[in-house]
Amino acid sequence: MANRPYPVITVNEKAARSLRAGHPWVYGAETSGPDRPCQNGDLVDVVSQKGRWLGTGLYNNHSKILVRLLSRNTNDRFDQDFWRRRLRYALDYRKTVMGPDYACCRLIFGEADQFPGLTVDRFGDILVTEVLSLGMEVRKDLLYPLLVDLLREDGVTVRAIYERSDAPLRDKEGLPKVTGFYPLPGLATDLDGHLLLEENGIxxxxxxxxxxxxxxxxxxxxxxxxxxxxxxxxxxxxxxxxxxxxxxxxxxxxxxxxxxxxxxxxxxxxxxxxxxxxxxxxxxxxxxxxxxxxxxxxxxxxxxxxxxxxxxxxxxxxxxxxxxxxxxxxxxxxxxxxxxxxxxxxxxxxxxxxxxxxxxxxxxxxxxxxxxxxxxxxxxxxxxxxxxxxxxxxxxxxxxxxxxxxxx
CATH class of the missing domain: 3.40.50.150 (Vaccinia Virus protein VP39)
Known part of the structure; x- marks a missing residue:
């Protein structure tokens, strides 16, 4: 724990057991801290009552889920290279398990891919996204361009990204509902929203x-x-x-x-x-x-x-x-x-x-x-x-x- 730059959240034994068992959520009722001021969306370290480090996650005191764990590796630095690696892991997994169905599949499935609250579906050259956590919302400007670049490396040219972040869960995160084309340079923002998808030959x-x-x-x-x-x-x-x-x-x-x-x-x-x-x-x-x-x-x-x-x-x-x-x-x-x-x-x-x-x-x-x-x-x-x-x-x-x- 020495020389780590993040505020510290201390959790009770129930929360610590859950985290050790692999669950990434920390509820506010199970914690004390942070030990110093931090902003919603910031990275925080999570420790047990005995001071044992349990992971680093995204903080949001608007939500009952106070911290969504991102990493259990003390060497992670959460820079652009970190996010690029994590996105690459997710894409490579889909290419492996989906084979020819990679063209139309879910690229990011929230906590299962260690992107808490983020969903990305691929329909050919269109990406449709949903963000349900503050931590991902404040990082989407970094993640979306990286995702487009990584897909380009795979020979996929993304035509547009459309955001469908309008679920009621956004309210619980203190986030406004957002829909519309994401204005990334080079991507279309004026499509009619219709596409032809083929699945199982249909x-x-x-x-x-x-x-x-x-x-x-x-x-x-x-x-x-x-x-x-x-x-x-x-x-x-x-x-x-x-x-x-x-x-x-x-x-x-x-x-x-x-x-x-x-x-x-x-x-x-x-x-x-x-x-x-x-x-x-x-x-x-x-x-x-x-x-x-x-x-x-x-x-x-x-x-x-x-x-x-x-x-x-x-x-x-x-x-x-x-x-x-x-x-x-x-x-x-x-x-x-x-x-x-x-x-x-x-x-x-x-x-x-x-x-x-x-x-x-x-x-x-x-x-x-x-x-x-x-x-x-x-x-x-x-x-x-x-x-x-x-x-x-x-x-x-x-x-x-x-x-x-x-x-x-």
Whole structure:
């Protein structure tokens, strides 16, 4: 600790155990300090009550997360070379695990890449970013040009960077919401926000300005492929379709019939456009409906109009306080789907909320199956694509649960 230039935050034993186990967050209620004045966004050292150094992180007293750890290496100096190395690690990882899918993938996944609160998605030559921490916000002017330079070294010329930093979490960091093209010299700032993306051989019209999150959910890439493998010859109901991705993958794979449902008329229109882009408009019916109501109506009508149902709902909970309500919501749609399917039918079901833990999600599925008087024969237990890596010790990075079952 001698001669280190950073203010010192002392944490209690609970926080120290969490940090030693690999978690990067320090909550204000678990600390004392800093030992001298510092500004929000500054680097601080974190030590145990016995004075043991635990790491260096980014400070923000606006947030309940007082410090987000950046490094556990006392030799790190946090200069431009440090950030360049860390970005290079992230890019090289994606090139390794994504192969040809590197063209459209998540380049930076926050804490899992040791960029706390930063997301960067690549759609060809467009980067879409989201910043949810003050520490990354004050460093983005350094990080974005470095990222563009490193991609250029890989033969990728970035055309534009669009910021989608408009999530409510910005309020908790004391940050205003920001959207718009990032004005980096040489990059475009006047695009219409639409691009054509290809994934699993399917083309999509992506709106990265007005679409949800960064415009397209890249994390289900390989789960869509797995779901499509069961589709040939089947009558498929794709619930909460959003961009129509699961429906289109199943139609292309040879499904006999595909119905894509979403409560949003905009999502239905987008699904129809994407179906037309791929010559699948005759194979995919997109309709507007509340999935909960639709599953009830189909059950009341009797029979088994579908032998394959896909449930890809939005996050029913974004906090620990609403997990019980979310559990009931997930159970209701899964129960209804299980009742609607014939014996031997297939179910794809998932949750994208990290508060709905794998154990809790499995408990919900068991209860739904028991209430529906069916058994579940597991085909696959999957998570998000590896460009959204799960960092052990940081449960928040394990958020997507995806299961394939035969219902018997």
């Amino acid at each position: 083309r999509y019209d992506v709106d990265y300005i007005h679409g949800q999150k960064t415009g397209f959910f890249l994390d289900q890439k390989y789960n869509r492929r797995a779901a499509a493998a069961l589709a040939p010859g089947r009558k498929v109901l794709d619930c909460f379709t959003h961009t129509g991705a699961f429906a289109l993958n199943c139609a292309q794979a040879g499904a006999a019939q595909v119905t894509a449902v979403d409560i949003s008329q905009e999502a239905v229109a987008l699904t129809r456009r994407n179906a037309a882009l791929n010559g699948l408009e005759g194979k995919v019916e997109a309709r507007q409906a509340d999935v909960f109501d639709l599953l009830t109506q189909l059950a009341q009508a009797g029979g088994h109009p579908y032998d394959y149902i896909i449930l890809d709902p939005p996050a029913f909970t974004k906090s620990g306080a609403t997990v019980k309500n979310a559990f009931r919501g997930y159970k209701e749609i899964n129960y209804k789907a299980m009742k609607l399917l014939p014996r031997g039918g297939y179910l794809a079901t998932c949750s994208c909320s990290h508060f709905m833990t794998p154990a809790l999600f499995c408990q919900m599925l068991r209860e739904a199956a028991a209430d529906a008087a069916v058994s579940l024969r597991q085909i696959a237990d999957r998570r998000q694509a590896p460009d959204h890596p799960i960092l052990w010790g940081v449960p928040e990075t394990e958020y997507l649960k995806f299961y394939l079952f035969q219902v018997i």
